[in-house]
Amino acid sequence: xxxxxxxxxxxxxxxxxxxxxxxxxxxxxxxxxxxxxxxxxxxxxxxxxxxxxxxxxxxxxxxxxxxxxxxxxxxxxxxxxxxxxxxxxxxxxxxxxxxxxxxxxxxxxxxxxxxxxxxxxxxxxxxxxxxxxxxxxxxxxxxxxxxxxxxxxxxxxxxxxxxxxxxxxxxxxxxxxxxxxxxxxxxxxxxxxxxxxxxxxxxxxxxxxxxxxxxxxxxxxxxxxxxxxxxxxxxx
Amino acid sequence: xxxxxxxxxxxxxxxxxxxxxxxxxxxxxxxxxxxxxxxxxxxxxxxxxxxxxxxxxxxxxxxxxxxxxxxxxxxxxxxxxxxxxxxxxxxxxxxxxxxxxxxxxxxxxxxxxxxxxxxxxxxxxxxxxxxxxxxxxxxxxxxxxxxxxxxxxxxxxxxxxxxxxxxxxxxxxxxxxxxxxxxxxxxxxxxxxxxxxxxxxxxxxxxxxxxxxxxxxxxxxxxxxxxxxxxxxxxxxxxxxxxxxxxxxxxxxxxxxxxxxxxxxxxxxxxxxxxxxxxxxxxxxxxxxxxxxxxxxxxxxxxxxxxxxxxxxxxxxxxxxxxxxxxxxxxxxxxxxxxxxxxx
Numbered sequence: 010x011x012x013x014x015x016x017x018x019x020x021x022x023x024x025x026x027x028x029x030x031x032x033x034x035x036x037x038x039x040x041x042x043x044x045x046x047x048x049x050x051x052x053x054x055x056x057x058x059x060x061x062x063x064x065x066x067x068x069x070x071x072x073x074x075x076x077x078x079x080x081x082x083x084x085x086x087x088x089x090x091x092x093x094x095x096x097x098x099x100x101x102x103x104x105x106x107x108x109x110x111x112x113x114x115x116x117x118x119x120x121x122x123x124x125x126x127x128x129x130x131x132x133x134x135x136x137x138x139x140x141x142x143x144x145x146x147x148x149x150x151x152x153x154x155x156x157x158x159x160x161x162x163x164x165x166x167x168x169x170x171x172x173x174x175x176x177x178x179x180x181x182x183x184x185x186x187x188x189x190x191x192x193x194x195x196x197x198x199x200x201x202x203x204x205x206x207x208x209x210x211x212x213x214x215x216x217x218x219x220x221x222x223x224x225x226x227x228x229x230x231x232x233x234x235x236x237x238x239x240x241x242x243x244x245x
Numbered sequence: 246x247x248x249x250x251x252x253x254x255x256x257x258x259x260x261x262x263x264x265x266x267x268x269x270x271x272x273x274x275x276x277x278x279x280x281x282x283x284x285x286x287x288x289x290x291x292x293x294x295x296x297x298x299x300x301x302x303x304x305x306x307x308x309x310x311x312x313x314x315x316x317x318x319x320x321x322x323x324x325x326x327x328x329x330x331x332x333x334x335x336x337x338x339x340x341x342x343x344x345x346x347x348x349x350x351x352x353x354x355x356x357x358x359x360x361x362x363x364x365x366x367x368x369x370x371x372x373x374x375x376x377x378x379x380x381x382x383x384x385x386x387x388x389x390x391x392x393x394x395x396x397x398x399x400x401x402x403x404x405x406x407x408x409x410x411x412x413x414x415x416x417x418x419x420x421x422x423x424x425x426x427x428x429x430x431x432x433x434x435x436x437x438x439x440x441x442x443x444x445x446x447x448x449x450x451x452x453x454x455x456x457x458x459x460x461x462x463x464x465x466x467x468x469x470x471x472x473x474x475x476x477x478x479x480x481x482x483x484x485x486x487x488x489x490x491x492x493x494x495x496x497x498x499x500x501x502x503x504x505x506x507x508x509x510x511x512x513x514x515x516x517x518x519x520x521x522x523x524x525x526x527x528x529x530x531x532x533x534x535x536x537x538x539x540x541x542x543x544x545x546x547x548x549x550x551x552x553x554x555x556x557x558x559x560x561x562x563x564x565x566x567x568x569x570x571x572x573x574x575x576x577x578x579x580x581x582x583x584x585x586x587x588x589x
Contacts, residue, residue, distance in 0.1 A: 063458075
């Protein structure tokens with residue numbers, strides 16, 4: 010399987026009169042961590058929904074490994090793309106282990122699912138139903154489910170939401186450590202927690218009201234005036 | 246990748262314990278079905294003919310309730326039309342049997358026709374959710390019996406068709422033969438369903454039921470899973486219908502009314518949604534409660550009660566079970582065992 014190069018060309022999404030995304034282009038290079046940030050309602054999750062096929066763009070196109078690509082949600086995992094959901098989205102009627110096993114194919118499904126849980130530090134909850142677990146643990150289970158399919162592109166939708174400082178540090182280490190260095194996974198990250206974004210990303214795209222306003226390294230973004238303006242309002 | 250593998254073998258659970266547990270789990274349905282077969286064989290030799298006939302009826306009901314509990318309990322699709330699918334199976338069986346007089350062939354025809362019917366309804370059902378799906382299947386339950394009066398040359402209207410059966414082999418009494426046929430069908434059905442729902446297909450079924458978005462992202466094709474689930478349960482209903490044709494040696498629209506479909510849903514809810522053991526309990530209740538109601542009605546000597554008391558009894562049982570054990574009768578077992586373990 011190719012390493013996974015994802016390109017977005019001039020993507021536009023309209024919901025009736027509302028322009029959710031306007032002329033967004035992005036190149037996600039293999040093995041990089043690319044962050045998407047912006048104030049609430051900037052279109053970050055819509056962008057994720059376009060890439061995972063839940064929303065069909067009104068304009069523009071996508072390519073995967075250089076070929077034109079029209080994403081369909083249930084085909085993603087077959088293409089080596091995994092995505093976590095903002096609202097956790099787990100199967101309440103199944104155990105944690107079964108939850109993870111849904112995304113794993115083949116005879117070694119159970120062992121691989123268990124290994125993914127172990128990696129995320131939640132293997133001890135394998136036999137429990139996710140509904141009974143605290144939010145932070147469920148977030149880890151969700152992450153384990155995405156990792157179990159051994160994706161080449163991993164899309165994380167606000168993985169730090171609801172986590173405390175230690176857990177966020179653990180998440181950052183996971184993204185920067187095992188995920189990137191050891192397996193060359195490409196990560197696409199939507200996140201509000203700036204410390205995490207700034208510490209793990211190679212490149213950051215900033216959206217505001219659906220428009221891309223900046224694209225660059227964390228250093229460039231943190232000193233960009235338009236970004237500060239979008240987050241804090243007009244400069245004094 | 247190498248890192249994943251070393252971790253997998255270093256962690257304790259997926260090694261020996263899990264393997265033993267997995268092979269145990271794999272063998273459990275076979276053991277249960279074999280034990281069931283022995284019990285049925287013993288019962289069929291000890292029971293009087295009428296009780297044997299009732300035993301056979303439980304077996305025939307078990308086929309459909311098992312399929313329905315997988316569809317409704319595990320996949321979350323509520324069908325109020327399984328009585329109509331039973332009718333489809335029964336009529337296909339009757340027509341094939343009267344034409345070719347070959348029991349195995351007639352069963353194959355009944356299953357083939359209901360597979361087709363299940364696929365057609367399933368394709369429509371996969372696009373519908375909740376009350377809309379219930380409405381569609383309800384319409385099927387109402388429409389199918391009236392087909393018999395529209396094409397009365399083939400189906401002979403309300404009179405129905407009689408089913409010609411060869412006499413049982415040897416000196417086996419008819420009722421015992423019927424019980425064997427019904428329970429062979431039921432046990433095979435349950436064995437196949439048990440294997441299906443314990444594997445990856447079962448996980449996909451439940452994933453679709455619990456969260457469609459997350460299931461899609463895990464690579465599950467929602468529509469295909471739903472149609473497959475519907476076809477599987479339609480086949481079970483078709484086989485059940487064919488068995489009812491064998492039992493009654495006739496088929497008529499009156500044998501598959503709308504209330505039958507509703508009773509089936511009630512039975513799996515009382516038994517415990519999604520549980521094959523619960524489906525067995527439901528099937529037993531479907532036979533036992535009307536019999537009980539009838540004997541009560543006879544003792545009080547009221548003719549008015551006779552037809553309606555079964556409905557009342559079913560309703561009361563449903564309410565009592567839902568209050569006492571919301572997970573159905575099958576869940577009681579587990580809470581009892583858990584309590585027992587905790588006390589030890």
